[in-house]
Amino acid sequence: MSTPVSTQIQLAARPQGWPTHDDFRTVRVPLGALEAGHVRVRNEFVSVDPYMRGRMNDVRSYVAPYQLGETITGGAIGRVVASEAPELPVGALVLHQHGWSDLVQDAASTFRAVPDLPGVPSSLRLHILGVTGLTAYVGLTAIAKLQPGETVFVSGAAGAVGTAVGQLAKLLGADRVIGSAGSDEKLALLTENYGYDVAFNYKNGDVRGQLAQAAPAGIDVFFDNVGGDHLEAALDVFNDSGRAALCGAIAGYNTTERAPGPDNLANVITRALTLKGFTLAAYLQLGAEFQEKIAPWFAEGKIAYDETIVDGIDHTVDAFLDMMRGANTGKMLVRIPTDTRGEEDAHA
Structure with missing residues (x-):
């Protein structure tokens, strides 16, 4: 069985003024075998948000700054594709804060299961319903x-x-x-x-x-x-x-x-x-x-929403920079295309 690989976006340098692509780097991280109580999640959508810009500065704020060389954390939603935690079986829809990656594995306690809502895109859990x-x-x-x-x-x-x-x-x-x-x-x-x-x-x-x-x-x-x-x-x-x-x-x-x-x-x-x-x-x-x-x-149909969606984890920085320039209407999201999911995943 091939080794699952996670694509992650890390902070490479602290931006001076407007961020650029040079402030980030994309890495491919092989994932090891699941430990007891851990799950592997394939993201469906990853969030990019204005507050993330503040966390790229090494200054006091209401939340700790991002560290150089670490994956940028933030909201994401995905499905469990492998599990060693009975409370989060394969197929469960989960919210988490592991952020800018397509595939993530960690303790089940760092994920929160949410119910599927018929006819409602999972992305709404990252904005109007979340x-x-x-x-x-x-x-x-x-x-x-x-x-x-x-x-x-x-x-x-x-x-x-x-x-x-x-x-x-x-x-x-x-x-x-x-x-x-x-x-x-x-x-x-x-x-x-x-x-x-x-x-x-x-x-x-x-x-x-x-x-x-x-x-x-x-x-x-x-x-x-x-x-x-x-x-x-x-x-x-x-x-x-x-x-x-x-x-x-x-x-x-x-x-x-x-x-x-x-x-x-x-x-x-x-x-x-x-x-x-x-x-x-x-x-x-x-x-x-x-x-x-x-x-x-x-x-009752009283809530409207718009999404601006960019496809592919490799385009997360593009989505973030566009959002900072006001190019989005409604929520800016990165979608992990379906054709990249599951080929290396298996029930643990």
């Missing part, structure tokens, strides 16, 4: 404490989290939802598919002016994925007692110099605003509550 949707829900409810009838502004609205936020905000009772995106095609999707009442193209410049025009009565909630000029714009138009859920700051992820702070931060005081950053790890206990909400909405 951590992406939960992030949107947590930001709107636990952080920003959205109330029915309020106005919400979402930066980076056409990304995976942003498309979820727009829909959930409406389903949770928001009266008006405003989004920013980087192309006219994305603006149309936001207003036609994702619950946004109005959207503007930040690449046209004057984010402050465009938001003021889109929100003549002000905003109550800001869900921020971008930071920078979008945060300044929100601070201009916040109503009294407004709340911001600060989820990401992609505008500054690839800068090499410190960006100046908002010039209107005094509004936080004069308007009694609340700005709160969050990471999902501290709110995972809300997962069951989120699933109770999202499952019937999804079954």
Whole structure:
């Protein structure tokens, strides 16, 4: 029997500014025999996400930085193809954080079995039915404490989290939802598919002016994925007692110099605003509550989603770089083509 080989993407150098292909390397790693309590999983989809850029820097953050020469970890979903763990038999669909590889084996405890949903692609477990949707829900409810009838502004609205936020905000009772995106095609999707009442193209410049025009009565909630000029714009138009859920700051992820702070931060005081950053790890206990909400909405056809899919583990870096440039609509994913699966796998 041939030896199974895992293709993995590693961090070769810490990016200075925008990442390039030279910051990564692809390696082929032969896998040994399965140990007791371990499983081998063939991935179906691998996630690339903005937060990964921050982990490529050797700086303090909410999660440890990636180490040079190690495989980049992150969300993925796949099926067990060999098992020495009765709780995860061959064929089980599993979520895990082993990241950028096509084939992975490790202790069964590092994988979480999820049920197959008839007619539902497994990829949705990596976004709208998984951590992406939960992030949107947590930001709107636990952080920003959205109330029915309020106005919400979402930066980076056409990304995976942003498309979820727009829909959930409406389903949770928001009266008006405003989004920013980087192309006219994305603006149309936001207003036609994702619950946004109005959207503007930040690449046209004057984010402050465009938001003021889109929100003549002000905003109550800001869900921020971008930071920078979008945060300044929100601070201009916040109503009294407004709340911001600060989820990401992609505008500054690839800068090499410190960006100046908002010039209107005094509004936080004069308007009694609340700005709160969050990471999902501290709110995972809300997962069951989120699933109770999202499952019937999804079954009733009230949840839309888009995926931008790149085929092949060897193109993971391409997918990541494209996502960082905003080339995706909805969730960016790497799909492991079916014809590469299983030829070397066997029941252990």
